[in-house]
Structures are given as C-alpha cells and as structure tokens.
Amino acid sequence: MIWPGTREEQDKQQGREVARLEEDTSLEERMCQRPMVWETTRAQEVQAENVTVAEGGQAEINCRLHQYDGSIVVIQNPSRQTLFFNGTRALKDERFQLVEFTQKQVRIVLSNARLEDEGGYFCQLYTDDTHHQIAILTVLVPPENPLVEVKEQAVEGGEVELTCIVPRSRPAATLRWYRERTPLPGISSKQENGKVFSITNVLHFRVERKDHGSIVTCEANHPALRGQQKQTQYVLDVQYAPTVRIRPPPGVMREGDTLVLTCAINGNPPPTKIHWSRANDSVPERAVIQGDTLTIPSLSMLDNGTYSCQVENKHGRSSDQYVLVVYDPGAIVEAQTSVPYAIVGGILALLVFLVICVLIVMVWCSIRQKGSYLTHEASGLDEHGEAREAFLNGGDGHKRKEEFFI
Template sequence: MAFPSYPVPGLWTLSLLTLLGASVQSNFIVFDDDPLQPVTQDETVSVGGTVTLTCRVAESDNSSLQWSNTAQQTLYFGEKRALRDNRIQLHRSTGTELSITIGDIQLSDEGEYTCSIFTMPVRTARATVTVLGVPGKPQISGYEDAVQEGGKVTLTCTSSGSKPPAKLRWYRDQEELTGRPDVVESNPDEPTYTVISELTLTVGRSDDNALIACAVDHPSLAPGDKRSEQPIRVLFTPDVTIQPESDLPREGGKFHLQCIANGNPEPISYVWQKKDGELPPLAKVDGSVLRFEMLNKSDNGVYLCQADNGIGNVQGQYTLLVQDPTAMSTSSGVDHAVIGGVVAVIVFILLCLLIVLGRYLIRHKGTYLTHEAKGSDDAPDADTAIINAEGGHSGAEDKKEYFI
C-alpha cells in the first residue's frame, strides 16, 4: 500500500543508506549473540484492528532504529514520523526499542515490514504482518414454507469476506449437523473468499419449531460471534386421545368425553361415532366434546373420535361402562360391614377372655373354702365337727402325748 509522504531532513539519505546497508549486510556473517542485531516478531491482525510492531536490540550504541513498510517507505526514524498517515503512531522509542502502531488495518497493509539500525554495517530484521479478512454474517436461504412430515428441506448458508476461507457449521438447536463440503469462491475485487454450504434434512414432527442455525468458524472471530437461525415448521397428522370427565360414569348422571388432538395445523373437524351402532338419542356433539345429558346402561359401548387437520385424519376410541348409581353407596356399605365385623370379633374375644378369667378366680376361691372345713364331713355329731374343723391337728397331737 502506498502511503502519502512528506520530506523530512536527512530521511531520504537514511533510506538510501538502508538499501545500501541491506545489500552490504549480505557480505557479513551475523551472529545470534550480536547485541546490536534488531529482533522483531510476526503479527496477525484482523481487518479494522490495530497492530503493534516492536523492534529491539540488546545494547545501544546511540544508533537510531527505523521502521519501513512493505514498499520500503520509512514510517518512523527514531521518534520522527516520516509519512503523513494518522493511522501510524509512535508507541515507544528508547535507545534499545522502537515500537509503532498501525490502526484501522486493511488487507492492503499485509506484508513484510523492516526494522533497521544504522550501524556499520547496517543491521535489519523483518516482521510479517498477516491481515485476516473478517467474514460477514451468514445468510440462510432455501426455506420458503412449512414442510410436511417425512419431506425434505434443503438450506443454503453463504458467508463472504473471509481470509483465509471460513468454515461453516450447521446446528439443530444444540446438536451439530453434517452438511455438504463447503464450496469456496475467491472474490474478484479483493483477496477474500465467499464460502457456501448446503444442508438437506428429512424432517419429522419432532423438528416442528426447531431452529436450524449456520455459524461461521474463523480465526478472526470468537465462537458463536456470527450465526444465523432459521425456524422450521413441520406439518403432521394429529395424535388423538379421548379424555373422560370422570372414571366413574353413573347411571342417571351427566357425563362428557373430550377429544384431544395435537397436530400441525390444529384439527379443523371432529367426528363422533359409536362403534357397531348409532349415538344415543341423549348424546350431543359439541365440536371436540360428546355430552351425555343422562347416562343409561344402554349407552355402554365403544365411542370413536376422528380428528382431521387437512394433512390427515386419525381416530381414537374410548370404552364407556355405565355404573349403577348405588355403586358408591354399596361400596361404602361393604366397607362399613367389614369394619363392623372386625369390631364384633374383637368384642367376642374380649368376652371369652373375661369368662375364662372369672371361672379361674371362682375355682381358686372354692378350693380355699374346702380346706377350711376339712374333716367336718366325717364327724359323728356337730360338736365333733366343730372341734375337727377348728383344731383337728391339735387333737392328734394330744393323742400322741397320751400314748406316750
């Protein structure tokens, strides 16, 4: 790139000396431990960014350092700017370092920059600046309208302005998909590229409202910086289920069945039928609802609901079994009877235990009384019985003493 310049005293002479010194330098051996040998490093920067070029020497002999551009135009000589370009600024200048910045970098700024020190001989070092072309936001095309379940959709993603060529990646929500290999086209007006990628999907109902994304992968960008999304609509036949008002339809009561259909688009019509017969006279159809004003056991049977959304129709079924109106009370009576029976058994067991305990106590009390009157039955008269009852044992002892 050509920079506008203006004359600076002595700079033209220094530039000529630079070229002369560069040619002379090839005749000398430069050692790595040369303290006056300038050292630089390559830089990579994106279009629109700022690059810093730094040139250092280990020691100073009061010789000036100089930066030149790819066209060998002097940019800075020491602290003096040689070109009238406000993008180029002095960053630091000391006896051992010269650093400059170049802002708003363009693709034309790419190339090899030279740092020189005007010693005898003149020593130089080069730094290559690589400029990355920033890719544009990807554009997704090819989707025009909703796709029927089982159909295919082909999407095309395009991104321009990258250097080197970007890579395009496809995603469905967070899942990465595999598209066709990228097609890379060079741009005629600048050294950048246009990248094109295609993705073909066979869609199902789970893809309805899914986000298909195309993201640009490039060294100049952080992951996810440039990404475009395309929502997909899938048309599919409805799923049908029949939901009863309650699990216990009772004879004589009101009851209804709700036909629930999920499809895309939403169902536009519902048809109710009774399998192997006609709908009961007191059954009324209200769109997706079948109402029974007064249930009768003759209403028992299998009921069918057919939902149609224009893509297709699907049928669901429900078996109605009308219960006796006393079913709940009978069930409750049975529960109470069971509880009453258990209580009666417990009471009976307690009564039996009381009877056994009473008989046991009475028996022990009779035995005690019998021992108190022992011997009275064998007495010849009342007085002897009393004597035997009160002190029979003493009499025996007296008799023993008498014989002794």
C-alpha cells in the first residue's frame, strides 16, 4: 500500500495506519474475530531466519511470507525502530538496503555490520491482528594478528617471558604457543570489555645460547576465521658472552713472509672491544691491526712469540692464543701432516701394545720348554743309577754294557 504525497507525509500516514491497527481494535472485537483471524493469518504465516556475521561484513535478513494478500509489512531493528514500511524506507541508515519485496519474501541487506546492530529484527505482518517473527542477528568480532611482547632481554641460562595479546575479539579467541611446530604451555586469561574480550597468554621458558634465532609463534583461533588462524612470529634474541678462536695461517712461517691472523668471534651482542697483544713483549710496530685481523709483514725471528686476541661484551670476555715461530729461509722443516695428533698417538699406543704381547708370548714359550726338559731328566734317574752300579760291580761277562741317553 503506497500513500500519495511527500515522503514525510507518507511516513506520517503509515505511522497513523500502524497505530490504528494496533490500538483501535478493542479486546472484545479481537475475541469475537479470533477464529476468523486464526484462519486468515494461518495462511499469512511469517518466517524469519537467524543470521551470524563478522564485524564489518554483510548480513542478509529474510522474512518469508506465505500467501501474502497485501497487508502491511513492517521491519524493525532491535531498538524497535522501523526500518522499512511496505517497501518504503523509514529509517535513514543507508547501510540497510531493501533488495527484495515480493509476495513471498522480504529481504534486507545490512552492510558494514557493527556490534550495536546485534539483536532481534522483527518481521511484522499487520492484519486484523499483529503477527511477527524475530530474526536474531549475531555479530562476531574476529581477532587481528596477535601482539607479542617480551618482558626483558633474554640472557643465556636465564628465563624469558613472552606475552601474546589479542585486545579485541568476540567470542574470546583461543591463543596457543608453538616453537618449531612443538606446542609450548602458556597461561591464558581474559578480560571482558563491554561486548568484546581481551585475551592474554603468558609463556615462560629457559633459554640457552643455541636458542638464539629460534622462532616462537603465537596463534589465535576464532569461529569467525572459519578454520584459518592469525599468527605472529617472534625471533628469540638471546644474549651471551663471546667466544673467540684465532685462525692460524697455513704452512710454516719463514723470514720475509707476511703473517695474517684472523680472530673469529661469536657473541651477542657482538663485542666492540678487540685487543691484540704479545706475551712478555709488545706487538711489532710495523704490525697492522684492523679490528679482528692482525697483519705482520716481512717477518723476522724477532717477531717470535705468543700472540693473543681478547674480546669482551657486557656479558663476559674471552681470548685465544697463537704461537709464532719464524724459521730461516734455508732451514729444513718437517712437513706438517693433516693426520690429527690423537690418531697418531693411538697408532703408536697400538704398536707398543702389540710388541708387549709378542714379548709375553715368547717368555711364556721359553718357560714351558725348560720345564719339559727338567721333567724328563727326573724320570730317568733310577735307571741311570742301576746301570752305573752294575758296571762298577763287574756283572756277568756275557752281558754287554748298556748306555742310557737322556
């Protein structure tokens, strides 16, 4: 039903018509007409569907009509403000658009949904009586990428505290910690701020030098993300005392050669103090020092000595030494082999062990042979004695002399 006149006059006329339908009919008239109204409105049933939308998204509110006969249809928001009256806009909110008004369906589209839009939307049909259905609009607030904060600088051997924060979500988001795909236990808490929740998850764990550069991930899960996750990665910055190692030059150093020593440093933060020195003497004046590199040109035997590289950061200090031996150009120096000293020592020990075993076997064989000789000698004493006695006494003339050999 459309009334003539200006927009304001139409709104006023529509409002008066609604008021008349709601208030003018007395209770007695309604009671008398109840059976007839039931039969009539039964054919004009209104159906509405609940809707869920993410904040900032678009929602459709549908009111389904059955055998609509041209009666007045009014759509109201949760505050009971009329949005549309028989296809005519009643509330000046351009986010609501009437996209369909037929005898079977009234469809409204809400753009850029807000939390305050949440609630029940009334689909009302005015005949001799008022009938309505309510479409519940639920607005979800998905979380943004979590914020990861560290309480204080992580130091080797100490404990680090990481805090993951989602300041705004509805319903409350779920936060989890991972380290290289391995779950880590955290302590979660939430705080309600009006219709939204602020979620916090705190993680504690000990760190070592090897943990420097590892990635810890905070992951947020929420129904509005539809199976997706919001993640924030934090790269562990573990500070530790430095270590140092001097890289020696290859081969033998001779007079006239150039020595280049490099001090390999590992520390966090990187050491800013690097000091080269020589034990019991000063570094040659012609030496060139550039940070972690020491260069001595035109070597001579006077440069012999123990050179040291010392480094330091706020967590400690470290040093390494190199013994320089400069040879005469004509000197014959045994070539250095690439076989580690530990292997050479092992081989020598094995050879010594084998020699000892051979000696033991030889001694054992000698002792056994000597024992066998003494045993045979003892067993022949009686026979030898009897033969000697017969020889001394003369014996029978026909008997020949017997000889015994042992």
